[in-house]
Amino acid sequence: ENTAELRPTHPLAIAPVVAPAASVDGFAKQFLQNLNFDQGVTLSNSDVNDQYLALAYTVRDYLMARWFDDRAQQKAQQNKTVCYLSAEYLLGRQLDNNLLAARLTDIATEALAQCGIDIDDLRQVEIEPGLGNGGLGRLAACFIDSLATMSIPTIGYGIRYEYGIFRQAFNEGQQVEQPDAWLRMGSPWDFAHPEAAQTISFAGTTETYDDEGVERTRWVPEWNVLAVPYNMMVPGYHNGRVNTLRLWRAVATNAFDLHTFNSGDYVESVRAQTFAENISKVLYPEDSTPQGKELRLQQQYFFVAASIADFIENVLPDDFEIEKLPERVIFQLNDTHPVIGVPELMRVLVDEKKLEWDAAWAITQKCFAYTCHTLLPEALEVWSVDLLGHLLPRHLEIIYRINDEFLLEVRERFGDDEMLIRNMSIIGEHPSRSVRMAYLATVAGSKVNGVAELHSQLLRDNVLKDFATMWPDKFTNVTNGVTPRRFLRLANPDLSSLITEALGAGWTVDLERLRGLEALADDADFRERFAAVKASNKRRLSSVLEARGEAPLDDGHMLDVMIKRLHEYKRQTLKVLHIVSTYEGIVSGRLDVDEVQARTFLFGAKAAPGYGMAKRIIHLINAVGEVVSADERVKGKLKVVYPANYNVTLAERIIPAADLSEQISLAGKEASGTGNMKLALNGALTIGTDDGANVEIRKLVGDDNFFLFGMSEPEVEQLWAEGYRPADFYQKDERLRSAIDLIASGAFSGGDRTVFEPLVSNLLYEDRFMALADFSTYLDAQDRVDAAYADQDGWVRSAILNVARSGYFSSDRAMRDYLDRIWHATPVS
Numbered sequence: 001e002n003t004a005e006l007r008p009t010h011p012l013a014i015a016p017v018v019a020p021a022a023s024v025d026g027f028a029k030q031f032l033q034n035l036n037f038d039q040g041v042t043l044s045n046s047d048v049n050d051q052y053l054a055l056a057y058t059v060r061d062y063l064m065a066r067w068f069d070d071r072a073q074q075k076a077q078q079n080k081t082v083c084y085l086s087a088e089y090l091l092g093r094q095l096d097n098n099l100l101a102a103r104l105t106d107i108a109t110e111a112l113a114q115c116g117i118d119i120d121d122l123r124q125v126e127i128e129p130g131l132g133n134g135g136l137g138r139l140a141a142c143f144i145d146s147l148a149t150m151s152i153p154t155i156g157y158g159i160r161y162e163y164g165i166f167r168q169a170f171n172e173g174q175q176v177e178q179p180d181a182w183l184r185m186g187s188p189w190d191f192a193h194p195e196a197a198q199t200i201s202f203a204g205t206t207e208t209y210d211d212e213g214v215e216r217t218r219w220v221p222e223w224n225v226l227a228v229p230y231n232m233m234v235p236g237y238h239n240g241r242v243n244t245l246r247l248w249r250a251v252a253t254n255a256f257d258l259h260t261f262n263s264g265d266y267v268e269s270v271r272a273q274t275f276a277e278n279i280s281k282v283l284y285p286e287d288s289t290p291q292g293k294e295l296r297l298q299q300q301y302f303f304v305a306a307s308i309a310d311f312i313e314n315v316l317p318d319d320f321e322i323e324k325l326p327e328r329v330i331f332q333l334n335d336t337h338p339v340i341g342v343p344e345l346m347r348v349l350v351d352e353k354k355l356e357w358d359a360a361w362a363i364t365q366k367c368f369a370y371t372c373h374t375l376l377p378e379a380l381e382v383w384s385v386d387l388l389g390h391l392l393p394r395h396l397e398i399i400y401r402i403n404d405e406f407l408l409e410v411r412e413r414f415g416d417d418e419m420l421i422r423n424m425s426i427i428g429e430h431p432s433r434s435v436r437m438a439y440l441a442t443v444a445g446s447k448v449n450g451v452a453e454l455h456s457q458l459l460r461d462n463v464l465k466d467f468a469t470m471w472p473d474k475f476t477n478v479t480n481g482v483t484p485r486r487f488l489r490l491a492n493p494d495l496s497s498l499i500t501e502a503l504g505a506g507w508t509v510d511l512e513r514l515r516g517l518e519a520l521a522d523d524a525d526f527r528e529r530f531a532a533v534k535a536s537n538k539r540r541l542s543s544v545l546e547a548r549g550e551a552p553l554d555d556g557h558m559l560d561v562m563i564k565r566l567h568e569y570k571r572q573t574l575k576v577l578h579i580v581s582t583y584e585g586i587v588s589g590r591l592d593v594d595e596v597q598a599r600t601f602l603f604g605a606k607a608a609p610g611y612g613m614a615k616r617i618i619h620l621i622n623a624v625g626e627v628v629s630a631d632e633r634v635k636g637k638l639k640v641v642y643p644a645n646y647n648v649t650l651a652e653r654i655i656p657a658a659d660l661s662e663q664i665s666l667a668g669k670e671a672s673g674t675g676n677m678k679l680a681l682n683g684a685l686t687i688g689t690d691d692g693a694n695v696e697i698r699k700l701v702g703d704d705n706f707f708l709f710g711m712s713e714p715e716v717e718q719l720w721a722e723g724y725r726p727a728d729f730y731q732k733d734e735r736l737r738s739a740i741d742l743i744a745s746g747a748f749s750g751g752d753r754t755v756f757e758p759l760v761s762n763l764l765y766e767d768r769f770m771a772l773a774d775f776s777t778y779l780d781a782q783d784r785v786d787a788a789y790a791d792q793d794g795w796v797r798s799a800i801l802n803v804a805r806s807g808y809f810s811s812d813r814a815m816r817d818y819l820d821r822i823w824h825a826t827p828v829s
């Protein structure tokens with residue numbers, strides 16, 4: 001607003017931004033200036049981190065001009081904005097992505113070379129922002145990339161955690177967590193806007209008051225924090241667009257109490273500051289089970305309230321009529337973490353904008369849509385009424401009223417069916433009074449979607465059945481997707497070149513064009529080149545592993561990878577049983593060693609720090625790996641590699657090298673999976689159950705190019721209903737018995753039988769995720785894998801067909817589906 005009063009006369013000051021020239025000289029000049037004036041060093045005095053930061057600032061400078069432009073255009077055009085509300089964004093490294101999007105890779109490489117710097121050395125310095133746990137956070141990052149590429153006005157809203165997902169190390173095979181101080185060496189990709197901070201309130205009471213004859217309610221909070229926005233630019237690929245990722249950091253309203261400080265009590269003087277700033281201190285290292293932690297609810301409300309206020313105050317024009325809000329925004333709820341935004345918008349509309357309840361509710365229902373990412377009942381977030389009422393008293397009142405009116409509607413529709421009322425109520429009564437956030441989101445959302453066809457079906461049939469009966473049209477599916485820019489173009493440059501040579505460059509934004517590769521699967525020359533790329537990607541991975549102190553990969557091994565969070569439902573244990581069984585088979589002579597396909601089993605997985613069983617499984621993988629890799633009898637045949645601290649950066653090296661993709665969750669448990677898509681897209685064949693998006697992958701790539709095994713979801717249900725006894729399966733299959741007995745004997749724990757005893761007895765007597773029931777068919781499928789791999793020509797052909805038929809899994813397609821089915825937003829022009 002101040003700027004309107006500026007009367008610039010200098011010619012440079014007329015332009016909105018002074019962009020550096022898009023040339024090698026322009027880049028070099030900007031880089032050297034940033035090195036001098038931002039980093040405060042000369043080129044000859046600079047170290048590699050200075051250089052990296054100056055480079056990042058330079059790339060940012062180029063994006064900035066486009067970002068200003070886009071802000072202005074979006075304001076002028078008043079399009080609907082997609083506000084993606086997500087507690088997690090697992091971004092990965094930014095440098096290469098931003099260079100690529102802005103077509104600066106060659107210019108930057110040459111400019112730095114002329115400064116005597118190898119850009120590769122700078123690439124290594126970047127620390128990825130690990131602001132997410134796994135699939136859900138990485139999905140959000142893929143989505144904002146696609147939305148920018150499709151010119152859809154988008155703001156990604158989230159939290160700028162000071163510490164992201166913990167760094168994983170192994171100590172004697174066991175996971176140790178270390179804090180992820182990702183900001184310590186500087187954070188060149190984001191910039192703070194303290195002037196746009198929002199005050200966020202907590203606790204206190206509510207009261208009614210007379211507002212010129214109308215009785216209204218207001219919240220009288222007890223304490224506040226400041227939410228300070230940090231913007232990151234999200235460039236579209238080759239389209240000149242730059243969207244915004246806006247992450248909030250909590251800052252105390254009062255840095256410290258000067259009186260207390262002066263009296264010498266330094267610790268007490270900053271107590272309030274520590275308390276407030278804890279809100280954005282650390283990402284919850286929980287993947288699928290919420291911890292009933294007050295701090296987590298604080299985080300959720302903190303970022304959602306700040307985002308809604310920011311959108312209304314800073315994105316909408318000053319004279320905006322709030323009744324028209326649904327024309328200008330859709331708040332997409334990424335799982336239940338942001339659902340507290342529903343009563344928050346109601347509070348803003350009713351208490352602050354003074355709308356009638358019904359009008360406010362009609363607006364709110366149009367402004368939200370909800371994506372559910374799970375099927376595990378324990379992962380459906382609930383908040384105790386006591387906690388929520390204490391922290392957000394006004395919001396609890398609003399939730400109660402939403403529920404009352406909703407239950408009236410249920411009664412009108414279905415009569416006084418008390419059982420049904422209890423089942424559908426947003427407030428659960430057992431084991432204690434709590435708010436069911438998924439139900440609140442379902443009641444409030446204009447649409448509810450699952451993340452793969454099977455998942456959406458199971459939401460309608462089981463988890464949210466009554467709601468689906470009431471509002472069949474509310475429910476829809478959008479199968480997940482992954483960005484081809486990061487996970488093919490950048491991660492696999494050699495395959496990208498090969499594809500571009502064959503099909504032209506258009507596939508990067510139109511992934512269905514990969515279909516054109518189908519014809520080449522039968523071309524021996526193309527197959528050879530494709531295989532050469534895979535081999536070279538394996539060598540590249542091998543040197544990455546060696547640099548981390550791991551053993552190099554062996555030539556001629558099939559690379560069999562299982563990379564994902566460690567969780568019982570994903571069944572890393574089943575994978576271990578396969579390894580142990582093969583090992584045991586060779587050692588006991590049951591298997592002819594010459595018949596066994598040489599394999600390297602590669603794991604990447606973090607376990608939630610509080611998840612004991614998952615940590616035991618990590619220990620077992622490492623223990624088995626150590627014994628197997630050291631045993632002369634299987635030397636050259638079997639090897640286990642488990643690099644610590646699996647993250648996006650490592651995934652980008654592993655995925656292009658993989659031959660076999662392990663997607664072996666119990667049917668009905670993995671909502672979608674997205675690693676499965678990335679691996680298929682890079683030419684790995686899947687061995688998998690009929691679960692999540694595997695179902696769709698198999699349909700697309702064809703049964704001949706996919707190794708299916710295991711029970712289907714209805715078969716799982718049936719076996720549970722009949723009474724599942726894992727020990728029966730142990731008795732029936734000799735291979736299974738030998739494998740489990742070997743673990744139980746202490747063979748992988750220096751003879752100590754107690755170490756893995758809890759794991760073994762859990763398998764034998766509980767086995768919630770039915771690893772034993774699927775073991776036999778899994779091993780049979782692995783035999784089929786070996787046979788298929790022995791025919792290299794056939795294998796490479798299948799790998800090419802996997803790439804050719806994975807175009808559907810682009811996040812661009814997923815975004816089109818969201819736009820058509822849920823958001824109805826249009827691109828800026």
Ligand code: GLG
Pocket residue numbers: 134135136137139287288373374451480670671672673674692
């Ligand atoms: C979830 C699910 C995954 C899913 C991802 C993204 O467990 O199956 O692919 O979200 O929708 N918590 C997750 O990572």
